[in-house]
Amino acid sequence: MKDGLIISLLSIIPKKPTARFMGYTARLRMPKIINRALLRAFVWKYNINMNESMQSLNDFHSLSDLFLRKLKPDCRNIAQNHDIEVSPVDGKVHSFGKIVNGSFHQAEDLYGSVEELIGGPNTVVDSPSYDNGSYMIIYLSPQDYHRVHAHKEGTLTRIRYLPGRLWPVFPAATRAIKSLFDRNERLIFELDTTYGSEILAMIGAFGVGRMHSPFCEIVTNTNTPPQDFICTENITRGQEVGAFGLGSTVILIWSHRDFEWLVSQGQTIQLGNPIIKHNSNALENTT
Secondary structure, three states, X not given: OHHHXXXXXXXXXXXXXXXXXXXXXXXXXXXXXHHHHHHHHHHXXXXXXHHHEXXXXXXOOOHHHHHOOOEOOOOOOOOOOOOEEEOOOOEEEEEEXXXXXXXXXXXXXXXXXXXXXXXXXXXXXXXXXXXXOEEEEEEOOOOOOOEEEOOOOEEEEEEEEEXXXXXXXXXXXXXXXXXXXXXXXXXXXXXXXXOEEEEEEEEOEOOEXXXXXXXXXXXXXXXXXXXXXXXXXXXXOOOEEEEEOOOOEEEEEEOOOOEEEOOOOOOEEOOOOEEEEEOHHHHHHHO
16 A cells, blocks of 8 residues: 555656756765764665775765765676676566567566667667567665676667656556556667677666766756767676666666576575576577
């Protein structure tokens, strides 16, 4: 009932202006004594592991600084096996599986459209269709580290910004709001790998309108129209590709199904944990 009430209230309030206001307050620098008390309360409430942070709590000047904290070097063990792909974030596995006729399972009897998610047909130049590929959804809570990293080495060929709504993405919302992920604000990263074309999508949410990437100048939820950034950036697995202002969701899309899942639904995972293992013939099918 509580989640249902929240969703009902969010359906009638202006979500994008509210998210901008929340972002503004999160970035607001308050007097040190107030800022320190606020951050300590937030860390306590969400049980954030500050031992992993490069900076101490006293080094952060706002709540936004805390969310965008960086990890100490070698804090995450990133699996390097060539046939394994890894989690791009800390979070919880929401769902994963096959894409059937262009649709992925959002929750219960609700589905999302891959075409809508990535911005329309022929998004990736000279790439296979994703209509019968695979997907994985990872939910980031306020507790989690909020920077997003490459899940596989390859060539970053395009970043697409798609403005949209800012519905919440917690589990109850995914069960209640149709086409939630492909309607929300999002950044789409298109990656060319030895196993084919892949997508990493950063999904905005209520209070999470601000996303950015070191590879383009776009800052989301600022009344900017849809934009494409063409690039040929060679990236390594574990390299940072973006960051969230608060917690949200990452969706991975593969153009095929020829691999083994190494995760379970509801599993808590960290950046660098193995999530799939490609079969030996998957590489042969792409050559």
